[in-house]
Amino acid sequence: MKIMNCPLNGPRNISEFVWGGEVKPMPDPAATSDQDWAEWLFLENNEAGIVREWWCHVPTSFWFIAERNTVTDEILKTYPAGDVFKSRVDFAAKAEKQS
Amino acid sequence: MIPAFVPLKILRYGFRKKYPAERFIPPAKDLKKSYDVVIIGGGGHALACAYYLAHTHGITNVCVLERGYLAGGNTARNTAIIRSNYLTPEGVRFYEQSLKLYREFSQELDFNILYSERGHFTLAHTDAAVRTSRWRAEVNKQLGVNSELIYPDEIARLCPHLNMSDKVRYPIMGALYHPPGSIARHDAVAWAYARGAAKLGVEIHQQTPVTKILVENGTVKGVETPRGTVYANRVMQAVAGNTSMVAKMAGFRLPIRTIPLQACVSVPLKPFLDQIVVSGSLHVYVSQSSRGELVMGGSTDPYGLYSTRSTLDFKEGLLGHMLELLPMLGEVKVLRQWAGMTDMTPDFSPIMGLTPVKNYYIDSGWGTWGFKATPVCGMTMAHTIANDSPHDLIKPFYLDRFVEYAQVGEKGAASVGH
Amino acid sequence: MNAIAPASHLRRSFIYRLLAASGAEFGEVNGGAVALHYGGSREAELATARRLGLADLSVLPHGGFKGKGTVEWLTAQGLAIGPDSNVAYKQAGGEWAARLAPTEIFLLDSLAGTGALLQRLNAAWQWAAAAPRPAQGYPMPRQDSHAWFMATGAFVPEMFAKICGVDLRREHFAEGAIAQTSVAKMSAIIIRADRPAKDGRVTPAYHVLADIASAEYLWTCLMDAAAEFDGKPVGLRALRDLEA
Structure with a gap:
């Protein structure tokens, strides 16, 4: 079986992981338009080549980032999400509409 | 004993001029400078579209550009199942039209596609699956599709080989039975459309990749290939698997992930399995081809990939479940394995019709449900191109449904859980 | 401890029927019904635990x-x-x-x-009365979320090699090591906790914790995997005897 290196648990069978899709910058949900939100939600680069993606080690529910070549099926590297996301992102709740 | 002169007779027969081998497609000519319509991709969908453009709409100045060889992608890699027992009214109407076209196919195109009506069983192993089957049966019947929820006694009568024991992990609790479910020879479908289109004047160019799509002021002008630039009034892409990469050349993104789908066949066996059997919980579908091979598939791979490699994990999982359904296959061997690259969409429905680029059309989002839609895709896309307006049957599958939050949720009818 | 009927205790294992079918004799531990032994001789069950034994500890705290x-x-x-x-x-x-x-x-x-x-x-734990709370x-209640099995004996690593991707051999998986991994296709936690006897003899032992809703499935898979090595269910008595 293909082996993926979990930054927390070490090398494991790929069947222990779940693919989470591309790492995409999330727009501020309170400020963005419906259209931009839908684009962030649904549109994919779906690159044939090297991609940066979310993966989850299911037994520990640990989410991390993997760089992978989608043509050769090689996992290039894996690292904790904290290497990319350095600080907590807080979103202000959207103001209630006055009726 | 074969008499000694028989081989000679066969040889003589072979050299006679009376029965020349039929050439389906005329030899390739040089590419012209321009066409009315250029179709990117040379699979079943593209060839069907070319055929209906010429046949129904009289547009014959059409060029099909195929990177590799004809029908060498997903047309050659599916498991050839045809059915219309979907979950959403939009889906049912669309696939039902396809099924009708398939029934008349061999007659209309004068080409035997070995269309074989088998009866399609979607097994339910949980209360939730029984409920979804009931829901699908009612939607189907409402739209005139022959579909019914049946229970173990009837399943055992119709399909006596299935293991109906309750001493397995997922006992069979019911099934959605769809008598018109069929199989056909997939290559023949593409060849028939290719021949039909070529007879009407469509040019088919294999070994001709599109390397660039020319767009000016938001309107497509043509495509570049290693054999030269080709101008066109209208361009369509039908390249499941590579959809996102081709769309990127045209300048837009899609809600599609490219994920491999693997399948395999067993050694040929005497005909014993008349039906098509699918189990969502067990991630299995199986039918017996006219050659006697069991054609087996399962769910898509667990992650995206532009590759048609096969894995042992997939077969271990698939065959373990196969043995739960049909334990007598324990000694049977796998003969061939392969994979295709599917276009998975978030709502398990296709993406068809107009695009953000004027005069550029798309036939995509063919996750694991593309073969059965081949005729109706050709018919509706030809209509869409000829009129620059989407055919009624494909209106719900427009690209902008995602940004308008108007998806067509077909997950409950994907043949196996994905 | 006298034999009791597990059904007479509210606190009993999810798989008590499977255990009873294998011949388990139950006794009360901390108010719950626990499989203490399987009826045979005490020495024979201890020998099984040294070779390959599977115990259900789900009722223990x-x-x-x-x-x-x-x-x-x-x-x-x-x-x-x-x-x-x-x-x-x-x-x-x-x-x-x-x-x-x-x-x-x-x-x-x-x-x-x-x-x-x-x-x-x-x-001892209580929510501090006022903010800012320390x-x-x-x-994190686990009593009713996780089934708790123990696998003991020399053949445990070989048995796990059939159903788990992590190498659990003693030279690669030290005392106290934890693998949060997949066992028989379901998520599980494996903890190595050997049982040393007074005479210095150490029996390899591994705790297995997994979703209690699938306890019956996992137990059946473990028993199936263990059959090849003549593994059998053992009771709490044999586990205790390993340290005697």
Whole structure:
């Protein structure tokens, strides 16, 4: 079986992981338009080549980032999400509409 | 004993001029400078579209550009199942039209596609699956599709080989039975459309990749290939698997992930399995081809990939479940394995019709449900191109449904859980 | 301890029917019905446990604490917890504090099964009355979320090699090591906790914790995997005897 290196648990069978899709910058949900939100939600680069993606080690529910070549099926590297996301992102709740 | 002169007779027969081998497609000519319509991709969908453009709409100045060889992608890699027992009214109407076209196919195109009506069983192993089957049966019947929820006694009568024991992990609790479910020879479908289109004047160019799509002021002008630039009034892409990469050349993104789908066949066996059997919980579908091979598939791979490699994990999982359904296959061997690259969409429905680029059309989002839609895709896309307006049957599958939050949720009818 | 009918106890294992079908004799431990032995001779069952035995400890007390400040709070309560995650730390009373993550501790009682430590911790923990509340974690009930099995004997690593991707051989998986992995296709936690006898003989032993809703499935898979090595179910008595 293909082996993926979990930054927390070490090398494991790929069947222990779940693919989470591309790492995409999330727009501020309170400020963005419906259209931009839908684009962030649904549109994919779906690159044939090297991609940066979310993966989850299911037994520990640990989410991390993997760089992978989608043509050769090689996992290039894996690292904790904290290497990319350095600080907590807080979103202000959207103001209630006055009726 | 074969008499000694028989081989000679066969040889003589072979050299006679009376029965020349039929050439389906005329030899390739040089590419012209321009066409009315250029179709990117040379699979079943593209060839069907070319055929209906010429046949129904009289547009014959059409060029099909195929990177590799004809029908060498997903047309050659599916498991050839045809059915219309979907979950959403939009889906049912669309696939039902396809099924009708398939029934008349061999007659209309004068080409035997070995269309074989088998009866399609979607097994339910949980209360939730029984409920979804009931829901699908009612939607189907409402739209005139022959579909019914049946229970173990009837399943055992119709399909006596299935293991109906309750001493397995997922006992069979019911099934959605769809008598018109069929199989056909997939290559023949593409060849028939290719021949039909070529007879009407469509040019088919294999070994001709599109390397660039020319767009000016938001309107497509043509495509570049290693054999030269080709101008066109209208361009369509039908390249499941590579959809996102081709769309990127045209300048837009899609809600599609490219994920491999693997399948395999067993050694040929005497005909014993008349039906098509699918189990969502067990991630299995199986039918017996006219050659006697069991054609087996399962769910898509667990992650995206532009590759048609096969894995042992997939077969271990698939065959373990196969043995739960049909334990007598324990000694049977796998003969061939392969994979295709599917276009998975978030709502398990296709993406068809107009695009953000004027005069550029798309036939995509063919996750694991593309073969059965081949005729109706050709018919509706030809209509869409000829009129620059989407055919009624494909209106719900427009690209902008995602940004308008108007998806067509077909997950409950994907043949196996994905 | 006299034999009891597990159905007469509210606290019994999810798989008590499977155990009973294998010949288990149940006794009461801490108010629950636990499979103590399987009817044969005490020596024979001990020999099975040394070769390959599977025991169900789901009724024995287990629980946990989680959240920021958990380790500091538990340390203040007298527990000895080391710095590394994916390591279980043995406590003075024979309990294990398994550090699943920097701020998550899974507690397994000793095989005496008195529940004393967990009772003391649960009684001591309380939500501070007013903000700002100190970071002290929060209780994570595990008694009814996780089935708890123990696999013992020389053939355990070989048995797990059939159903789990992690190498559990002793030279690769030290005492106290934790693997949060997949066993028979379901998520599980494996903790190595050998059973040393007074004569110095050490029997390899591994705790297995997994979703209790699939306890019957997992037990059946483990028994199936163990059959090749002549593995059999063993009771709590044999596990205790391993340390005698």
